[in-house]
Amino acid sequence: MSSTLASVTAAVSRQTLLVLYRQMQLIRQCEEQLARAHQKGLIHGACHTYVGQEAIAVGVCAHLQTEDVVFSTHRGHGHALAKGVGPRELFAELFGRANGCSRGRGGSMHLFSPETGMMGTSGIVGPCILQAAGAGYSFKLLESDQVGVAFFGDGAANNGAFHEGLNMASIWNLPALFVCENNQFATEVPLSYSAGNPDVGSRAGAYGLPGVTVDGNDVVAVYAAAGEAIDRARHGRGATLLECRTYRTRAHAEGMGDFSYRTREEVEEWKRRCPIAALEARLVAEGIATPDELRQITAEIETLTADAQQFAEQSPLPDPATAAQHIYAAPRIGIRSVSAPPPGTREITYIKATHEALAEEMAANPKIFVMGEGIGKRGGNFNTTVGLYDLYGAVRMCDTPISERGFVGLGCGAAMTGTRPVIDFMFADFILDSVGEILNQIAKMQYMSSGRLKMPILLRGCIGIGHSAATHHSGNYYPLYAHIPGLRVVVPSNPFDAKGLMKHALRCDDPVMFLEPRELLNLKGPVPTEDYEIPFGQAAIVQPGTDVTVVAIGRMVPQVLAAAKQLTQPGISIELIDPRTVAPLDMESILASVAKTGRLLIVDECFAPFGIGAEIAAGIADCGFDELDAPIRRVNGLHTPTPYSPTLEAAVVPQIEHIVSAIKNLVDE
Amino acid sequence: MEEGTFGEWLKRDGETIERGTALFVLEGEKSAQDIESLDRGILRIPPDGPRPGETVKVGQLLGYLVEAGERAPFETSTAPAGHLPVAVGDAGSAATPPAGPATRRMARELKVDLQRVPGSGPGGRVTPDDVNAWVPAVLVKRASERVTISPRARRLAGQLGVDWTSLRGSGRTGRIRERDVRSAAAANGPAAAQLSSSGHSPLQRVAGDLPGPWLSVTTMRKTIAARMAAGVHETAPVTITTRCDASNLVNLRQQFRQTACNDEPVPGYNDLIIKLLAGALVRHPQLTHQWHERGIYVPEGLHIAVAVDTDAGLLAPVLRDVDRLSLRDVAARMKHLAEQARSGSLSAADIQGGVFTISNLGMFGIEAFTPIINLPQSAILGVGAIVRDAAVVNDTVVPRDRLTLSLTFDHRVVDGAPAARFLQTLRQAIEAPGAALLQ
Incomplete structure (x- = not known):
């Protein structure tokens, strides 16, 4: 010492x-x-x-x-004051007032004042x-x-x-x-x-x-x-x-x-x-x-402290109507949306489509950097970043140690301070080590700072069952993230959507979970060469129909299309809807479809309990009760960890025949 | 922590306290702790301060730190004004036990008196499970076997005016679906539309896909159907019956027949009863009163409608001012009206304005029945057959002519006892017709 x-x-x-x-x-x-x-x-x-x-x-x-920034802990009053937060703002915050440094959203453990470089104190240690x-x-x-x-x-x-x-x-x-x-x-x-x-x-x-x-x-x-x-x-x-x-x-x-x-x-x-x-x-x-000099300083501080207390006591409490503001950044306006690629558009794979989106945005925005295991020279386990290292070097294409919590938490701090991290975690299962950083920090940061901090971070990786990948390389998990306020959750089902949604993700100020079904990575589809983006919360009507509305997510979209081909008898005309983003979820499009068909089936590889299907069903039962001519049905993957052997693996995923029979049953209901 | 238990003072009243001195013990949820003073001064403990073991809230004033020579507020203020404790009143009403709308509907459907059902919910609230436990299982089963319909089909049925309760559902479990309502509406669409435009909505019945054959419905049939249904559904009908000794009536009729002239109609039993009925109605005018939304209407004129069976259906021409007609006039006019009814030449005026209706099925051997009120009237008399029967007179069984009267009245207008008194008056008149006809 x-x-x-x-x-x-x-x-x-x-x-x-x-x-x-x-x-x-x-x-x-x-x-x-x-x-x-x-x-x-x-x-x-x-x-x-x-x-x-x-x-x-x-x-x-x-x-x-x-301009320097401080990140602190639950014992952070001293750090805030020393960094330049005024005692009035500090007292008002602890008294729960509208003009507290966190506008009454934080209290003692969540002091935010990005203007003074106080980037927040946290109730979580680490x-x-x-x-x-x-x-x-x-x-x-x-x-x-x-x-x-x-x-x-x-x-x-x-x-x-x-x-x-x-x-x-x-x-x-x-x-x-x-x-x-x-x-x-x-x-x-x-x-x-x-x-x-x-x-x-x-x-x-x-x-x-x-x-x-x-x-x-x-x-x-x-x-x-x-x-x-x-x-x-x-x-x-x-x-x-x-x-x-x-x-x-x-x-x-x-x-x-x-x-x-x-x-x-x-x-x-x-x-x-x-x-x-x-x-x-x-x-x-x-x-x-x-x-005497020191006594005088002490007396000045006494005045300041008394003033802070008086200020705080006289300050208004926050308006309850503002309680749900700033969960997300203000949406960008004037986005030109593209409905579908025109005929004759060139066809590329899903992975190539997201690669294009990333490469184009990195060229346009020097604040984008990518972090992940093997995404540098190697170009990513799934070729997500091939060739970009040579263009942008090691700082923007950063290989990481196997420290998922570490580099996700690091990405949070980077997004708070002016850059746009893309975290490429290969498989969705890997990122569970960092869920605390995602749910407790990344998702909450815009809200807790009352919109004064942005959280432009994209977290991408593969999901879904197949290739005998077994239980640590096959999870879906998106209902978990969709449950949390503050996150955008994207599950594209084709190359066109994948590119448009990734472009949008790389231009929006919210944290985005970009989850790519592994079984679709080599799927080819039409993708325009012109710049376009697909805003979140806009479902696609993949196939119009009149008798049954089928909502399918990710990998299940092509599965339902295949099932529809087998269902050629009259009276079974399927309207297939792909929400594309599960948070926000486009309930309006689903409701409009159910109003037409009177029947709703949700096909989702993810587990049924507390899942997206349950959410959609509850929403339709609430807003579309009188539209229903039959009970709402779901087809989900089994509620089990993913097994390895092909026979077991196939048994836990909805197969085309399951979808066919579910649709037939629903029409008979 | 919002409150704790006050342990004890660690310093006495009047002691000088330094910053950091432990002042008192506070027991929180997990542990007891010594609370230190953040300031210096002389501790003053008010007489009404917390006692050991009392609950104290965060922010509650426990005592004062005063400067030397300063008086604590409790020494300077006057005694606090006492206040009476105000207890929150409890209505204690046992009228309606608390229950949610679903429970109430269920109770209505199962005809369960909610007051009798012990509630297991908070505050004795009656839950659907409580109702289920209370009613016999057979009723529950009946309720669960009721017709099911999809929400979409129910909405459509309302829009198309289709009564779905009689439909057979095509769903796998018998659920009525959109297509069932649509096919029912298509099959009976024109008739249903006509009915609803004529304003007799309760008569709509759609039989779905029943094979037929189907008979067309005349306007008169529709009118009868509507009026009959309304007489049952829109009133509070009660039917009471009484048996009269008709021996004297039969005797009187015999005398009329024996003394009849050729060109004059002999008054029939019906004519006699109509005339006697008019006398009874004069004494019991309440039976002619009518229920309207505005109030109870007292019609003028003792006009009695008489049910007449015709090929086209039931008609009820009105005999006017019966109280002012002689028996002979009653018989003559009645004969004329019946002929007009059967020939279809009644005018609209001939069937309007009745204040009471009489219906006689005695010629078919019917003794008693439940006639349907002819709205807007409040009562109708059903006259049965005169039957030669054994009667007990002075403890001796003797043959007598017996007649049963059936009175249906609207309980909204007339209570049971006045209705019974009316019928009693009429019975007495029939049993002693001579005296009654003189009145």
């Missing part, structure tokens, strides 16, 4: 020292005032204070410009590390001198995100700073118990990164170490792990018991090592400031 000597203090200007003092006082007094407010019931949810740890946020953020790495990736791609900083506790050091994030920052030499605030407890579990190597700073070496450990209660020491690390990042020399040893002297959260896992004596001992009192004593002892 580097010690702070009077000589170090001497190297820092009086002005800077007074700024550090003032900022620490600001955090301390705000926190204590928030604790009082919590006791009065003015704070509706949790309140995690930063009391005792002020020196770290202040020492690090003193080196940051507004993602901030990956997001800071992602910001670093953006800055590297954009060739700016900005830096991404993650603040996290010792608890996060034992989380996979720490391992994956530090490793990626190291191999890609990212401009990032990872600040571990080791306050010795992950809520109430001591680091001495939970870590095989509790010397967090030393772990940097395992990833080939510099690691520095300082006294986190010594603001000058933190300031000095952070300055060095940030300078390194800014000048292209990569990331640093900075461990700051400290202690929080209030409970984990206000209102929680504190002495079931630590002693009153230990807390008292650390209160005596108060970082503010320490700096105060030193400033006076060394003649840098008089007690």
Whole structure:
């Protein structure tokens, strides 16, 4: 641990020292005032204070410009204040007011102020590390001198995100700073118990990164170490792990018991090592400031804090009518849509169609980069990126380690900071390791930031059963994603749709799950050479008919077409609808078709329970009850993991004969 | 955490408190903890402050930290004004047990009194399962065997005016589908359209794909059908019967026959009864009152409609002001009206304005029946055959001529007792016709 000597203090200007003092006082007094407010019931949810740890946020953020970005944790009030969020906005947020920094959507654990470079605090331990790495990736791609900083506790050091994030920052030499605030407890579990190597700073070496450990209660020491690390990042020399040893002297959260896992004596001992009192004593002892000067700063902060509280109490609560705003970015207008390729259009495969879409958009938009395993020189497991590495190089065509959670979380941070990541995860099954990043971070980011952050990220990969791929290379999973507000879920069934939908995905500001049925990748179909895109939420009527509406998704679309060919008897005229995107789902087109036919069958390879078919059936029963001349029926894959042997595999997928008999039965109902 | 249990004060009233001093113990959901003061001052505990074990809410005022020499608010204010506890009233009504619309409909269909069904839902709410458990299984089965129809077909049936309840469904489980309604509408479309345009909608019946043969329906038949159905469905009909000793009536008729002149009609039993009926109606005018939406209408003139069977169907020409006619006039006019009815030469005026109807099926040996009210009238008398029967008179069985009267009346207008008194008056008149005819 580097010690702070009077000589170090001497190297820092009086002005800077007074700024550090003032900022620490600001955090301390705000926190204590928030604790009082919590006791009065003015704070509706949790309140995690930063009391005792002020020196770290202040020492690090003193080196940051507004353009630099900070990603933080549930204990983030201090980081927000140090990064430049005003106390009024902070108080208003905790009081749940419309003019809080997150507009009342976040509270203590979700502080967003992208305008000041405060990119959000998170209630989940770990993602901030990956997001800071992602910001670093953006800055590297954009060739700016900005830096991404993650603040996290010792608890996060034992989380996979720490391992994956530090490793990626190291191999890609990212401009990032990872600040571990080791306050010795992950809520109430001591680091001495939970870590095989509790010397967090030393772990940097395992990833080939510099690691520095300082006294986190010594603001000058933190300031000095952070300055060095940030300078390194800014000048292209990569990331640093900075461990700051400290202690929080209030409970984990206000209102929680504190002495079931630590002693009153230990807390008292650390209160005596108060970082503010320490700096105060030193400033006076060394003649840098008089007690009166410091008292005056304290009095100014008292006024600021009282003003913040008053402001927050007088601020309006958010309008309940706005509760569902900003889940998605505002839709682009004026998109010229193409209904179908004209006759005589050249035919290419599904995979070639998406390749064209990606290649064209990468040529047009230098902020697009692709990440995935083997998508660089190799060109992707399914040739999704063949040839692009030679055109765009390793930064825009980035091969990854097998760190799905890591590079998806990194993609989140990159999308928040000005670039457009395309995550190519080969098989949909692989990405389940990163579902927390997708559901908790990527999907929620636009909403939690009340639309001030965009999330232009495309997550693509193969789905579906076939080729005896067995259970870890055959999942569909799209109902899972369609369930979550904030995600767009696309399942194209032919080359024309695949190209148009991918073009749209690469131009929209929402996160898109782009799921490509593996069995269709070599399917050929007409694809125009001209630029076109297909907006989300517009179903295609694949085949018009009068007697039965069949809604089919992905691979099942050609299966239903084949079934329709066998059903030539009169009275069975099939109208086949392909929703193309399951989120948003075009219920209007389905309803209009059912109004015509009176019968609805949904054919989906994915599982029936809680699936897309259930959703469509419920929607039609609700809005189209009087249109129905027969019960709504579904044909789904079996509710089982995917088996390997061809006979077993075929048994879990809807076959053409199943579809034929389901349609016949429905017509007889 | 929204509330906790107050443990105890760790400091006494009046003690000086430093920042960070543990003030009191608060028991939360998981653990008890010492709550520290964020500020310094002198602790003042109000007399009405929380006692150990009491629940305290977040933000609740527990005590004061005051400066030296400062008085706590509870020392300066006057005693708080007492307030009476206000209990929330409970109507306690047992009128209708809570139940959802589906449950109510089910109860209606199964004719279950919801008040008798023990409710298992929250607050004694009666659920469909409760109703199912209450009614005998056979009823449940009947309900489940009812005709099923797809929502689309039901909507179409409404649009085309097709009564689907009699259709046979072509669905695999017998469900009526769109095509069934369409074919029914096509088969009976013109007739159905005519009926609905004539305003007699309740008469519409579509028999779907029954093979036939089919008879065409005359306008008169349609009118009869509509009026009969309305007499049953739009009134609250009750039929009561009584047996009269008609011996004196028979005797009187014999006398008329024996003294009859050639050119004058002999009053028949029906004529006699019509005249006696008029007398009874004079005494019980309520039987002529009519139910209208505006109220109960009191018609003028004792005009009695008489049902006459004709080849074309039932007709009811009206005999006017019967109370002012002699028996001889009744017989003469009745004979004329019946002839007109049978020859189809009645005018519209001849069949309008009746206030009561009499129908006689005695010539067919019918003794009692349930005649249908002829709207807008409120009552109709059915006259049965005069039968020579054994009667008990003064504990002796003797042969007597017996006549059964059947009165159907609209309970909306007339209650049971006044209707019965009317019939009693009429019976007495028939049993002593001489006196009654003198009135």
